[in-house]
Amino acid sequence: MHTLESLVVTRRLRVPLPPATPGAEPGATGWGETAARQLDAALLSVGFKCSAPLLARLADLPGAVVVDLGIRVLDAVRGLVGDHVRHNAYFIDFPRNVPDTIEFWVGLLRESLLDPVAVTQLPPGPLNLLSLPGYGVYPHSYADLLAAHAEFVPRAGDRVTLLDLGADLDTEVRELYFSLAAAETPLAAEDLTALGLLAAACPGHPERIPVRENRAIINAARLAAGQAPLVDSVTDVLRLACACSGGDVTLATPTRFRSFRRAERRALLQALDGVATPAKLGDVGRYREQWKRLGERLHPHEYPQFPAAARAFEVARGVLAVPSLDSRVEAALAAGRTGEAISLLESAPGALLRRLDQLLRSGDPAVPQAAAHAVTGASGRVLLSLREHLQNRLLPAAGRIFVNRYGRAWTAGDARPPLDLDVIETMLAVLDEEITRRLPDLGELTVDPDMLRVALPLSAKAVAPGLGMLPRGSESRIDGELLRFFVHWRQAAQRTDYDLGALMLDAAYGDPSHVSWTNYANSFATYSGDLTDAADGASEFIDVRLREATHPIVIPQVFVYAGEPYDEAAEAFFGFMTRDAAQEGLPFEPRAVRMKSDLRGSGRVALPLAFLRAGDGTWRAKWLHLYLRGFPNFNLIEGTLGRTATQVRAIVERDHLQVGWFASLLRTRSTPDGGATRLCLTPPADLPAGTRVITPSTLHELIPA
Incomplete structure (x- = not known):
């Protein structure tokens, strides 16, 4: 339970507490007020502070309860900021009295060669400076470092992060769970781990889970609870098997599948049988080897009542040939049959928009019309990603950068021919109109200046959660x-x-x-x-x-x-x-x-x-x-x-989609009846009651479906 509490504190900067008992006399529970102020002082030493509502609620609790809670909260925020470990420095007076590099090496070499004991410790052969005795280890203790430095003098600009009063733990856990589960953008690996903990702790599940990796994590929790998994593609079943085996639900690395219980095998095969239609079996070839390994664990031949599931494993083994949609589209484009490629992609609007640049370069006049039709069926994340891509095609780029899910990047020269500017401008207008149509009514919208240049979180896979983290760009x-x-x-x-x-x-x-x-x-x-x-x-x-x-x-x-x-x-x-x-x-x-x-x-x-x-x-x-x-x-x-x-x-030099642009669209959808919303890096202390707060950690909630 403390793990869930720590998740709420570190991800939402809220301290979950049960509501006050009606009719209870304030401050009648002992020395809670004193303990609350002591906690506030301890938090301030690491750059955090209790909000006024949190401080007032803590003061109404028994002192012992506040102390126990305070220890857990303090541990959580110290880990968030990196203060849970002792940070020593090699040079005790750093940043003062750091020697010149050559001077340091010469001094260390002199000490080692003139010391008869140190000389015997040097390895034979050519002298490796990094192996000199005493190099690379602290020459003093942390206590010595403390004694060598003056006390830190706070200034007005030092960071003070507000911790707010939350609802009871069950409510906070459920809110965090639904926020992550229903995200329109892929989550970081740490968030996927947190999602698994939250899914196991929450009895219900959101109706819509758009990201496939999230769905796999939640399906594993459903399967463990004896519920039918939510799948609509054969790859969903493969991801679920990976999740149940503690493997990689992104399918980027192979999973060593565990032995499944008979009930689990039946549930997985039944789910696969329901989605293994001829049109979807083409996806099996993309992960052929993983399907083969899974078949060795599921024994589909023991379940003749699931013939469609058995065909999926026949495709994996090469017994049955089913071309994928991508291969059929590639063949059509390679042969110059752009119209055929468009017809194939009409059933997958997201795939069509992901290929739009390639299709536009073909010069086929039917492409813009097909793209304008596809925007109504693609996800909001695809529309935003395409919008960012096209706005970066307005001017020639010095080079292109590609970043994968692990943050690995590589660059290449931009040899693509330019696109027609009128076509780009027309598509940008179509995208903006469709994106705006899907946006929620946030009411009176206030955007702090520091939020204007925060990039929209179109993917969080390479962004590890932490303090003050912002999306790439x-x-x-x-x-x-x-x-x-x-x-x-x-x-x-x-x-x-x-x-x-x-x-x-x-x-x-x-x-x-x-x-x-x-x-x-x-x-x-x-x-x-x-x-x-x-x-x-x-x-x-x-x-x-x-x-x-x-x-x-x-x-x-x-x-x-x-x-x-x-x-x-x-x-x-x-x-x-x-x-x-x-x-x-x-x-x-x-x-x-x-x-x-x-x-x-x-x-x-x-x-x-x-x-x-x-x-x-x-x-x-x-x-x-x-x-x-x-x-x-x-x-x-x-x-x-x-x-x-x-x-x-x-x-x-890339033109990223940022909150400033996004807020201009949001304001066109806002009405006085929509309440009030504040977009800010951290929640201020003087927020009016009932104001919805959107910070970088919850900005993904605004990405339209």
């Missing part, structure tokens, strides 16, 4: 004179060395400079020192003095130099802080943290975001959520300069 203002990013990791089974680095570029994405373990400092940035072992956890930092920056583009990166990838380490997360130049404090101060999120994925180089200086001297963050493949070991910032610059430039 979003922009957020950076306040403060000092920017400090950090990485913390703890190895699980083998020595693991991560390295934090920062690449600096000029406005043309050239003239590279960097700060990393191979170059401790430049004229405006400083590195905290290299750690090569994280048995007990390790933290690295980079300070950037924004006013002194000679390069307008700063790109933090995290490299796997050796050991476990991000998704195998016991813990790995990245974040950044902002401070004023005069602020003292430890290298890590939770009240200064603006963003923190887990690192994950099999890529060996993480690019969470880039920092850009505008013409007026202000700085903003551009959210990337990229993971480069890198090398198996020994990744260096010097080895990724070209790829990093190319991919960052492609995202920075």
Whole structure:
């Protein structure tokens, strides 16, 4: 139950509490008010604060209850901000007194060669500087670090995140469950895991579950409860089998299917039999090998009453040939029969719109009319994705970037011929009209300025949830004179060395400079020192003095130099802080943290975001959520300069759909009877009662069906 409570606190910034008992005398339950104020003070030390309604409700509870609840809430928000671990720094005075890189290595080498004991510890053969005794491990304790730094002095601009009063836990859990389950956009892996916990805890399920991966997770909960799964394609059944086996419901990686109980085999085969029509059997070939493995577990020959299900496995084994829709469309296009391709795609409007650019390049005059007809049958996410695609075809692009579900990106030159501008403008108008028609009435709409440049969350697969996270392509203002990013990791089974680095570029994405373990400092940035072992956890930092920056583009990166990838380490997360130049404090101060999120994925180089200086001297963050493949070991910032610059430039220069544009459409649908809605990064303390609040974590709820 505490896991569900923590999910509500960290995902919704609400503390679930039962409603007050009618007729109870306020404050009559003991020392609840004192405990509530103590909790508020403890929360403030990590950058959080109780709202007035939450503080008042806590004051009416027994003191012991407040203390127990406070411990859980404090643990949850400390983990959210990254304060649940001790962040030591290699150089004890960081960011002061960090030595020159060559000076440091020469000093370490001198100490090792002149020490008769240290010399005996050096391995034979060529001298590896990274193997010098004492390198890569903390030379001092965390207590020594505390003693070496002055107390943190808060400032007015430090982050204070409000925790609001929630409803009872069951209501909050159900609300979070329905929000994730009914999302129109794919969820992050962490949200899929949370969805499984929520589905098992909630008795009911939403009527509409548009994303297939979400449906698989919920179907697994239904199957466990003895209910029939909700499927309308053969691939839904395959995803369900993967979910029941603890595998990958996205089907990107093969699942090792477990042995199913007889009742489960019957339920899966019965569901498959109901959807395995000739028109849908063509989808089996896309995941042929996984279907073969599943057939070995389900034994379809033992269930002659499900002949259609048996045919699906015949297609997988190649006994029965059923071409897929995509293969038939590709054959028609390859032969120049665009009209035939359009006819095939009329039954799948979403597929037609995903191919619209390719179809328009054929020059067939029937394509725009077919697309205009298809928009009424495609999902809202497809319409928004196509809208963003077409608006980026108005002008020639220097290059194209492709990002998969893991955040892996690759770029290519744009060799596509331009599309007719009149056709693009006509299609944009058609899309805007259809999108607007589907939008809800949000009533009196207020959009905070900081939300205007947040990108619409058309997919969250590469975005790990965390504090202050925004979708790829979003922009957020950076306040403060000092920017400090950090990485913390703890190895699980083998020595693991991560390295934090920062690449600096000029406005043309050239003239590279960097700060990393191979170059401790430049004229405006400083590195905290290299750690090569994280048995007990390790933290690295980079300070950037924004006013002194000679390069307008700063790109933090995290490299796997050796050991476990991000998704195998016991813990790995990245974040950044902002401070004023005069602020003292430890290298890590939770009240200064603006963003923190887990690192994950099999890529060996993480690019969470880039920092850009505008013409007026202000700085903003551009959210990337990229993971480069890198090398198996020994990744260096010097080895990724070209790829990093190319991919960052492609995202920075792309015209993403943002809340500012979306709000202009929402206002055309708003009426005085629709209540009031506020779009904001974090809920303010003075919201009028009854106002619906939309933050980046719930922005997906506005994506139309």
